[in-house]
Amino acid sequence: MTTVLKTRLPLIQGALAQISTAGLVVAVSKAGGLGVLTTTGLDEDGLAAQIAAVRTQTAAPFAVNLMLQQANIPELLAYLLAHPVPVVTTSAGSPKRFVTQLQAVGTQVVAVIPSVKVAQKMAALGVDALVAEGMESGGHIGTLTTMALVQQVTAAVDVPVFAAGGIYDVAGVRAAEALGAVGVQVGTAFLAAEETPISPAYQQALVAASDTSTVVTGHALGDAVRCLHNPLTDAYFAAEQQGATPEDLHALLDGSLAKAIAGDVTHGTLMAGQIAGRIAKIEPVAAIVQRLYPDER
């Protein structure tokens, strides 16, 4: 109970859309980090069930992620205000309308940010911590790298900053700390956890990945997403090259994360960060956390 988020370790599990459900969250929180529930695709009842599943398995702190482009944020927020959780993390937008409401019910608010300007806005809102996420991360990304972003954010704001992007083991943790971060957020490394509910085919693609295996789709759509190179990304870049309309490009990508999760590694989007090249096998969450904080157990 030593860190800003009341976890044993200054470690946040990155919200993994459609993936980081109760099983993974419980494993991370039990290991001393902050497990973070995805709410993508959940309604109020689904969220309630996920939270209940976490609470029945651990009393450790956990978080709920609100991806602010989701249409049903008001519904989910109302539930979280009536049934408070320890931490809410927000991404892809500003939690301006509800930071103080959440804090009033005892929930800490952590905002994921891609630049100094957004970090300063979030600090002014009074959020409890920031996650400065570099573009080596998997999934939806900005343009600044972890190395460039974290040191500029920590120099610009007084709020505790967690570094995200490219962090796999204690080397990454120490690098993040050198840049002024109080801790780290880790996403890609947890994709390779035994407790993570994605298909064996997706996990084996992570094991097979090298440092140069990721590409970034979606530039033409204003929604850059880092994922493993595969036939889908080839088709996407070919379509982009041929001047496909945004509708055509969306038709290729929409629903493709669910396909990857289900095991279709040809037509699916296998979200992953550049650090995927370091993943050598599928392991329990506890082993992944141990590699991040070997001296803390």
Add this chain to the structure above:
Amino acid sequence: MTTVLKTRLPLIQGALAQISTAGLVVAVSKAGGLGVLTTTGLDEDGLAAQIAAVRTQTAAPFAVNLMLQQANIPELLAYLLAHPVPVVTTSAGSPKRFVTQLQAVGTQVVAVIPSVKVAQKMAALGVDALVAEGMESGGHIGTLTTMALVQQVTAAVDVPVFAAGGIYDVAGVRAAEALGAVGVQVGTAFLAAEETPISPAYQQALVAASDTSTVVTGHALGDAVRCLHNPLTDAYFAAEQQGATPEDLHALLDGSLAKAIAGDVTHGTLMAGQIAGRIAKIEPVAAIVQRLYPDER
């Protein structure tokens, strides 16, 4: 005389095309780092004059950079074999044909690399050290970030690795060391040195830059270059969007670095890395080195 490159500090000044001439090189080498002469635009006589200018001002180690896309590499190489320098750094290609020749005349060879695969190739050639350069760097870049690249390269090869990209002060140095690097290469921070022969307008643009001031041109040309956003980059992206031919795009960019150096910040390419946002003023090289290694003087 404690480092692999026989410098007092494990610090390499990144080769700055058309910019890192004798004045800057001497200042860096005198401060304990490895100054690196650019050879862009130089013939044999020009290179001889630059080397002589360095040698008359310092006995400290320095390097000559060979950007291997230059047409006159055979001419420059012949000169360097006949008149050895302490270190040669190579970029944008493989020094395969001449590593052993240079080492036979007492020159250490350092290769700048963008991926694990290229690092392994260079290690197999027997180079003395590697610079693992992340895509937050200014100028010509690859796709991997410093955080993701350095830890994967240091895990894959036994050659000493210097980290480049996003390094501005001791925080960056310590982060690089945490990732397994023996030292750092710094480019953008030295652009803001008093000894650097670029126009005041270029230097003031660096001072004014924020973390998000850089963009990357040249994707369509297969030659990604990071530089400060300005009217030229706006014109470039507009042309790219409108389907301009490679010839049209080259017409916009060719010669534009020289324009920036001369002070045309509207039509010039102001090469700079993402760390430019940290540059607050123009200072002597010694002050920049002091900020990188505050405990070593």
